[in-house]
Amino acid sequence: MSRPLNDQPLQKKLKFKFNAQSYALIIALILIVLIFGILTGGEFLSSRNLSNLFAQMTVIAVLAIGMTLVIVAGHIDLSVGSLAGLTGGIAAILQVWFGWGTIWVVLAAVAAGALLGLWQGWWVAYRAVPAFIVTLGGMLIFRGILIGISQGQTVAPLNDGFKAIANSHMPYSIGYILAIAGAGLLFFSAWRNQHKRQQLGLVTDNPVKIYGKLLVYSLLILLLTYMLNRYNGIPVPLLIVIFSGGLFIFISNKTSFGRYIYAIGGNEEAAALSGINIKRHTLSVFVLMGALAGVAGVILTSRLNAASVSAGEMYELDAIAACVIGGTSLMGGRGNVVGAIIGALIMASIDNGMSMMNIETFWQSIVKGLILIVAVWIDISSKKQSSAA
Structure with a gap:
């Protein structure tokens, strides 16, 4: 069979497109850093501010790592902010009220997150309730449980060992x-x-x-x-993000589980016909997301040295935005952990830079909302171009 004449140009076109998508995020991040660096007289690029910036982005980055797999699988999780608040609250209550040691409360928080993720995954995978509804209900339930078990109080202070997790x-x-x-x-x-x-x-x-x-x-x-x-x-929290990111990069790229998740999100019917256990893998994704929410809750509580009933509010939207900005498609089947981490860093940089410039808080929400809309528009446009080609 003769080789198509246009094969080589097509390869170059695909390669150029891949490179453009790979480097667009890095270029955007560099531009943001340069702009804020100039507007703040170089203070944005100071060692102290960079350290604070990376410490600030860790909670959203950890949530975005897990959210990437959830969205790639074709689902969504609106409960991660409330779940992070609840698991952080559980850790604080066990330590402050019951005297548990740091290692045990961390394990309890992660285990609680995984169990609640298992509960949500069961509804999605085995009872066919849409993830949007299940996790929306979970967002309300987890916030209510946190208010109930904490009796509406701020639980503090924590042991030095626990505070060191996010502040050392x-x-x-x-x-x-x-x-x-x-x-x-x-x-x-x-x-x-x-x-x-x-x-x-x-x-x-x-x-x-x-x-x-x-x-x-x-x-x-x-x-x-x-x-x-x-x-x-x-900062130690940055190492937690790097370790979590590296682990989930390995899972998504080097294991059959990761390949199956991409296959499920890309075409669930074809994945089922290929013999992939859709229900079991969907359940596993929500368990992993719950465990990472537990990790995020520990970092958040440690950083604040307290657990409050408002902890983690709206974090789910920031995590989703970080994934989308990082190139994860809301239609499933496409996304990567590195992009989600860079997306979280972009979101944190915008918050940090605008705060340093004393810009009102409502402008931060407006800018992040516009960036999210543009990111989704770019994703949809690229899919249309791919289908047209």
Whole structure:
């Protein structure tokens, strides 16, 4: 069979489109940083502010990591803010009122989040109730439970060990060791991927391009580590985000479970005909989301050194917005964890920068809402172009 004449131009077109989508977020983030850096006289780029910025974005980033898989699977979770507030409240109550140790209350919060995620997933997967309705009900239920068990009180203060989860920093030397190890891991992963492709007889990319790009990433990692070390070091919550992100990147890209989730979101009927257990995988996605909500609740409560009945309000919308800004399609089947984390960083940067400029709070909501609408419009437009091609 003869090869189509237009095959090569099509490959170049797809490659260009992929590169444009890959780098659009990074370019947008750089522009936001530069604009706020100029408008704040460089204060936005100070080591202290960067440290605070990364600490602020961690809760939304953790929620966005789990939300990515939920949306990729073709669902939505409107309860994550209330669930984070409830699990954080459970942790605070167990420690302040009952004297539990830090490790046990953290485990209890994550387990409670996973169990409540299991409950919601059961309704969605095995009782065919739309996720929108189940999680909307869960948002109200979890907020009500939090008010009930806390008796409407702010539960505080927490032990020093618990406060350290979100308010401590890594020693400078360990920060540099972790940065170098992370850069080395990037190069090893790229080399291993290229080696596997060679063994399978597949086409490999230009080594200069691959390792040159990784060299730039590594330099950025070291520069960021240097900037953070100029203040107090790398915030521990940032390491939690990096670990959670790395784990879920591995799950989504390197496991059959991750591939099945993308298949379910892309075409559920075809996935079922392929033998994928739709119900079990849908249930698992909500369990993972619940566990991450528990992690987010612990970080939030630790950072505030208190649990209140309003903790986590509207966080679900910020998490969804971070995913959409990061390229996750609300129609399912497409999205990635890295994009969601960058989306959370963009959202936090907008809040942080506008606050430093003393811009009224309502403008922050307006700007984030407009960005969300534009992000969804771009997603829909790109899908239309893909179908037309």
